[in-house]
Amino acid sequence: MNITQLTISNFRNLRNMTLYPSSCNVFVGANGSGKTSLxxxxxxxxxxxxxxxxxxxxxxxxxxxTTTVFAQLGATQTVAIEKSLxxxxxxxxxxxxxxxxxxxxxxLPTLLLEPATLSQLEQGSQARRELLDWLVFHVxxxxxxxxxxxxxxxxxxxxxxxxxxxxxxxxxxQRHELQAWDNQLSAYAAAIHQARSVMIKRWQPYFEAQxxxxxxxxxxxxxLRYSAGFDVERGLGAMLSERLPMDRDLGxxxxxxxRADLNVVIDLVTTDEHGRAHKHTLPATDMLSRGEKKLLxxxxxxxxxxxxxxxxxxxxxxxxDITAELDSTALSLLLSGLQALxxxxxxxxLSDDMVTSLMAIWQEDVTVFHVKHGEVAPISLPxxxxxxx
Numbered sequence: 001m002n003i004t005q006l007t008i009s010n011f012r013n014l015r016n017m018t019l020y021p022s023s024c025n026v027f028v029g030a031n032g033s034g035k036t037s038l039x040x041x042x043x044x045x046x047x048x049x050x051x052x053x054x055x056x057x058x059x060x061x062x063x064x065x066t067t068t069v070f071a072q073l074g075a076t077q078t079v080a081i082e083k084s085l086x087x088x089x090x091x092x093x094x095x096x097x098x099x100x101x102x103x104x105x106x107x108l109p110t111l112l113l114e115p116a117t118l119s120q121l122e123q124g125s126q127a128r129r130e131l132l133d134w135l136v137f138h139v140x141x142x143x144x145x146x147x148x149x150x151x152x153x154x155x156x157x158x159x160x161x162x163x164x165x166x167x168x169x170x171x172x173x174q175r176h177e178l179q180a181w182d183n184q185l186s187a188y189a190a191a192i193h194q195a196r197s198v199m200i201k202r203w204q205p206y207f208e209a210q211x212x213x214x215x216x217x218x219x220x221x222x223x224l225r226y227s228a229g230f231d232v233e234r235g236l237g238a239m240l241s242e243r244l245p246m247d248r249d250l251g252x253x254x255x256x257x258x259r260a261d262l263n264v265v266i267d268l269v270t271t272d273e274h275g276r277a278h279k280h281t282l283p284a285t286d287m288l289s290r291g292e293k294k295l296l297x298x299x300x301x302x303x304x305x306x307x308x309x310x311x312x313x314x315x316x317x318x319x320x321d322i323t324a325e326l327d328s329t330a331l332s333l334l335l336s337g338l339q340a341l342x343x344x345x346x347x348x349x350l351s352d353d354m355v356t357s358l359m360a361i362w363q364e365d366v367t368v369f370h371v372k373h374g375e376v377a378p379i380s381l382p383x384x385x386x387x388x389x
Contacts, residue, residue: 005072010061013374029371035348046110048101150188186237210299229259
């Protein structure tokens with residue numbers, strides 16, 4: 001469901017403003033004007049955290065105790081977040097207080113594309129795992145509960161491991177206590193793995209379709225590869241029992257769903273001097289050029305959106321300052337892909353050059369806002385020189 005009204009108070013240099021977005025919204029203005037802050041506030045509303053700084057004191061406007069972001073979705077639904085300097089949070093859904101961020105995140109599936117996210121596949125297993133879990137969270141309702149329970153049990157097990165670190169031998173009672181956590185962890189790990197592996201199978205054909213668009217030279221070579229983080233056949237419980245002495249020495253749990261990984265791999269076939277073919281599978285990031293890796297990331301994120309559309313969700317796509325990262329062909333492919341899918345776009349630009357490209361693709365659904373010193377105002381189309389200055 002689209003944001004139809006957005007109100008922001010005391011977020012960085014955005015003091016008190018209300019916007020009425022359309023399907024495609026472009027924010028033009030100089031560096032430091034507040035364009036990225038506007039996207040950041042939407043991200044905060046959806047995720048409960050900033051993509052720039054985790055501590056509220058860094059984004060609450062100087063001299064104010066709180067910042068508030070409010071959005072109306074469609075005609076009647078509303079979501080709101082208030083962050084205080086002491087990091088306390090107030091959340092509201094349709095006018096009622098809620099205690100966790102997940103209901104707001106479910107209403108506002110937000111996908112961020114900015115220079116740092118274009119290298120997400122190379123940022124380690126946690127960043128790659130988050131790509132998968134974001135999708136499963138929004139498509140499979142039962143996943144989040146299993147994930148939360150697993151994280152809680154993992155913290156409790158690690159706490160026990162630290163407590164027993166250095167003990168020569170565990171008592172029978174201590175072993176039984178750890179076994180109880182292991183059994184529960186194993187059950188939730190199995191549920192998490194099931195949800196993730198099903199999602200990978202559903203995601204794969206959409207990913208392949210986007211590869212045909214963005215990287216046609218690698219069609220039928222690139223694919224998603226998921227690893228569970230533990231031996232699925234044996235089960236996590238058996239592995240935890242076997243590795244207990246090593247985990248106790250280290251003071252943390254080394255295997256499990258929290259060590260799962262998602263990779264894009266490339267299948268290559270080489271021929272030796274005898275004419276025999278040999279198949280090799282390598283991480284795509286080891287083989288692709290810097291520009292190709294960016295295109296791969298575009299394909300990866302766009303391929304997630306049809307799965308959200310299938311459960312009647314409209315993703316919010318926030319694009320910040322990536323025009324310098326993509327050439328005109330890649331940017332056109334990205335914007336055309338977003339328009340073809342059911343999404344609401346918020347994009348920043350240093351100049352109005354982007355507007356012409358967006359209007360050619362999104363037609364009448366484009367709204368342009370000029371951002372200057374934290375003030376945001378819509379601009380009538382076509383853009384006049386006076387309006388831009």
